[in-house]
Amino acid sequence: MRCTFGQVQFRLSSPVLLTLLIAACQSFGQTSERKVTQLADGVYAIQHQNLIDGNISGNTTVIIGDREVFVVDSTYRQSAALEDIAQIHQWTNKPVGYLLNTHFHNDHNNGNKTYMDAFPSLAIVAQEETKKDMDLIQPGNIERQPRELDTLIATFRQGKDQSGRPLTEDEKKEVQELLPKLEQAEAESKTLVYQSPTLTFTDKIVVDLGNRQVQVMHLGRGNTPGDAIVYLPKEKIVVAGDLLVHPIPFTGDGFPAEWAQTLHKMGELEATTIVPGHGPILHDKTYLYLMADLMQSAVDQVRARISQLGFPGGYTLDEIKGSVDLTPFRAKFAGDDKDLQDQFDDMAKHLVKITFSEAAQR
Ligand SMILES: [Zn+2]
Numbered sequence: 001m002r003c004t005f006g007q008v009q010f011r012l013s014s015p016v017l018l019t020l021l022i023a024a025c026q027s028f029g030q031t032s033e034r035k036v037t038q039l040a041d042g043v044y045a046i047q048h049q050n051l052i053d054g055n056i057s058g059n060t061t062v063i064i065g066d067r068e069v070f071v072v073d074s075t076y077r078q079s080a081a082l083e084d085i086a087q088i089h090q091w092t093n094k095p096v097g098y099l100l101n102t103h104f105h106n107d108h109n110n111g112n113k114t115y116m117d118a119f120p121s122l123a124i125v126a127q128e129e130t131k132k133d134m135d136l137i138q139p140g141n142i143e144r145q146p147r148e149l150d151t152l153i154a155t156f157r158q159g160k161d162q163s164g165r166p167l168t169e170d171e172k173k174e175v176q177e178l179l180p181k182l183e184q185a186e187a188e189s190k191t192l193v194y195q196s197p198t199l200t201f202t203d204k205i206v207v208d209l210g211n212r213q214v215q216v217m218h219l220g221r222g223n224t225p226g227d228a229i230v231y232l233p234k235e236k237i238v239v240a241g242d243l244l245v246h247p248i249p250f251t252g253d254g255f256p257a258e259w260a261q262t263l264h265k266m267g268e269l270e271a272t273t274i275v276p277g278h279g280p281i282l283h284d285k286t287y288l289y290l291m292a293d294l295m296q297s298a299v300d301q302v303r304a305r306i307s308q309l310g311f312p313g314g315y316t317l318d319e320i321k322g323s324v325d326l327t328p329f330r331a332k333f334a335g336d337d338k339d340l341q342d343q344f345d346d347m348a349k350h351l352v353k354i355t356f357s358e359a360a361q362r
Helices: 015-026 078-091 112-118 128-157 169-189 256-267 286-309 327-334 338-360
Strands: 035-040 043-047 060-064 069-072 096-100 123-127 199-201 204-208 213-217 229-232 237-245 273-278
Touching: 035 273, 043 078, 060 078, 060 229, 069 078, 078 112, 096 112, 112 123, 123 128, 128 169, 128 199, 237 256, 237 286, 256 286, 256 338, 273 286, 286 327, 286 338, 327 338
Parallel strands: 069 096, 096 123, 123 199, 237 273
Antiparallel strands: 035 043, 043 060, 060 069, 204 213, 213 229, 229 237
């Protein structure tokens, strides 16, 4: 279904809220149910049901050992984290000993306090840059989120979008469907309490859960400065965080030149199952290499333009972006799905922006 909010600019402090609203308008009419997939004996991936339809809440992976449990990402909503914890209790009577935050975006760690309350001896693990970013950004997010949602709800109730433009009749109908979900999000966001990671690492930690080895690695920068992945060598499973988001990458943040290299390092791991940060479980590395190729193409084209123009501090993104063409990748990511094609084009714009920003700050 064509999104009628496509022209609306939402100004919100959190990438997830922005994504939430974009996804909401792009996915009207679609459902997004909670889905649990067993990846191996004692290893499960959870795709969350979203408050607003769309691919918003980060996936969670649960790894059960003989003594304790390792969880990857505590997702966006505390209520979803509670549901996951109830499910973990059904799977095992072992406690959750470790919770990894793959990166600082709050759709992967808003549930931290919920886990800490349920398992008081829990270690919350993060790469050191991720903890720094969370401590810097999350407390403000938690304060701003209810206010921003309040303002957005009030604006929609007045029949306008955030730029003050009156909504069309079709948009008003969609807003009527969206409002109760936004109100639910707002009520839940008011009860959110920040919980920082308690155990940081630089490059790698190896945890033995009892007959189950979990490797936690920072392979380099990508979607954020502190991306962490999990590798289960025996089970040949990789949990990628938002270094991989399927079917359309999330490029609201990141370092594309390093991202491509990080993806190639991930590709070197012997793996037959890959859990992306959002979206369904992948069973080969085709998408991983497609994403690495997309990043590299953006980087190569931006660099070629810089080499024509010279000193990058002297010009703007506008002078770059016309020289970068990522449309050859559109069909590979989006097929002939019009909504996905629109999402791809939006993603490509962000990708050129962050590629230029990274190149200019080299
Ligand atoms: Zn995410």
